[in-house]
Amino acid sequence: MTPAETARPAGRLWGLGVGPGDPELLTLKALRLLRAAAVVAYPTLEGGASFARSIVAAHLAPGQRELAIRVPMTTAREPAQRAYDAAAAELAEHLAAGRDVAVLCEGDPFFYGSFMYLYGRLAGRFPVEVVPGVSSLTACAAALGQPLAARNDTLAVLPAPLPDAVLRARLAGAEAAAIVKLGRHYPRIRALLEAEGLTPHARYVERATLPEQRLVPLAEAGAVAAPYFSMILIHRRGEAWRWPHD
Numbered sequence: 001m002t003p004a005e006t007a008r009p010a011g012r013l014w015g016l017g018v019g020p021g022d023p024e025l026l027t028l029k030a031l032r033l034l035r036a037a038a039v040v041a042y043p044t045l046e047g048g049a050s051f052a053r054s055i056v057a058a059h060l061a062p063g064q065r066e067l068a069i070r071v072p073m074t075t076a077r078e079p080a081q082r083a084y085d086a087a088a089a090e091l092a093e094h095l096a097a098g099r100d101v102a103v104l105c106e107g108d109p110f111f112y113g114s115f116m117y118l119y120g121r122l123a124g125r126f127p128v129e130v131v132p133g134v135s136s137l138t139a140c141a142a143a144l145g146q147p148l149a150a151r152n153d154t155l156a157v158l159p160a161p162l163p164d165a166v167l168r169a170r171l172a173g174a175e176a177a178a179i180v181k182l183g184r185h186y187p188r189i190r191a192l193l194e195a196e197g198l199t200p201h202a203r204y205v206e207r208a209t210l211p212e213q214r215l216v217p218l219a220e221a222g223a224v225a226a227p228y229f230s231m232i233l234i235h236r237r238g239e240a241w242r243w244p245h246d
Contacts, residue, residue: 010126011038011095015115017108017133018055021229022209025134026056033131034059037102039094041067041087043114052104065099067091071114081117088121095126108135112159112180137178140205140231144215148233149176160185164192171196171234179232186226193218198234206230 014033019025034040034056044050050068053060060066069087072079094101109115109130119128137157141148149155156174158167159181167189171177179189193199202218207229218232 009098011097011099011101013091013095013118013122013126013128014100014102015109015113015119015128015130016102016104017113017131017135018052018104018106019134020107020136020139020209021051021055021207022139023055023058025139025209026059027131027133030131030133031056031059033129034102034104035061036100037064038099039065039067039091039101040104041069041091041101042104043069043071043106046070046072050104052106055106056104065094069114084117084121088118091118092122092125095122105133106136107139108133111135111137136180136208136229136231139208140178140233143205143208143213144203144233146203146233146235148178149235150237153235153237160189164188167192168196171198175236177234179234181228182226182230182232183228184225186230187223189232190218190221190223193232193234198236201236202232202234204230204232 014037016030016034018030040060042050042052044053067087067090069083071083091101103115103118105113105115107113109119109132115130119130122128137148153175154173156170156177158170158177158179160179160183161181182189193202199218204216204218204221206214206227208231
């Protein structure tokens with residue numbers, strides 16, 4: 001590296017939460033930084049398009065460099081970690097060259113967001129700013145018109161891949177719950193909630209904020225399959241936020 005390159009200020013890394021899908025839910029700050037970035041990176045499945053990119057596509061500038069971070073679709077951790085290692089190395093080159101980089105993240109970067117894996121690799125070496133986004137959790141509640149929790153309720157956010165025994169214990173200790181990452185686990189989760197007597201208190205949300213959004217009581221959602229972008233919201237006390245309420 002030449003002395004001139006050594007003296008060059010590093011670029012800034014921005015982790016931009018772009019929301020759950022509706023382009024109008026992009027924050028003003030995320031939009032401003034997106035337009036200012038020299039490089040825009042985003043996750044995408046191998047062989048597929050990037051959902052995060054599609055949310056902001058109308059705001060991308062012709063002169064911006066784009067970097068697709070291709071994450072293997074597998075439950076094994078090693079292939080995805082290698083993909084993040086490679087992406088972090090490529091982003092580091094841009095940052096070291098003084099280019100600002102915006103990494104798009106569906107929902108919120110620090111709520112099950114893919115950006116956290118790049119943050120862990122780069123935050124100690126370059127200046128980083130994380131811009132929160134509208135999360136799937138709050139988007140689903142808004143779509144249902146159903147507050148997540150009221151007064152002193154405890155809200156549990158539970159990934160569907162957890163074992164049944166763990167899910168039962170966590171559900172028993174919370175007045176309200178959100179079960180995320182349904183996908184192939186949906187039939188098992190639906191059966192578990194039925195066995196626990198929670199089906200009457202549960203609502204199913206699919207692709208919240210998108211034109212194909214689906215909102216139904218869990219009892220009417222079917223028992224076979226659910227897409228990755230789906231969630232079940234539960235409140236044991238029903239509409240506890242209404243007044244008066246028992």
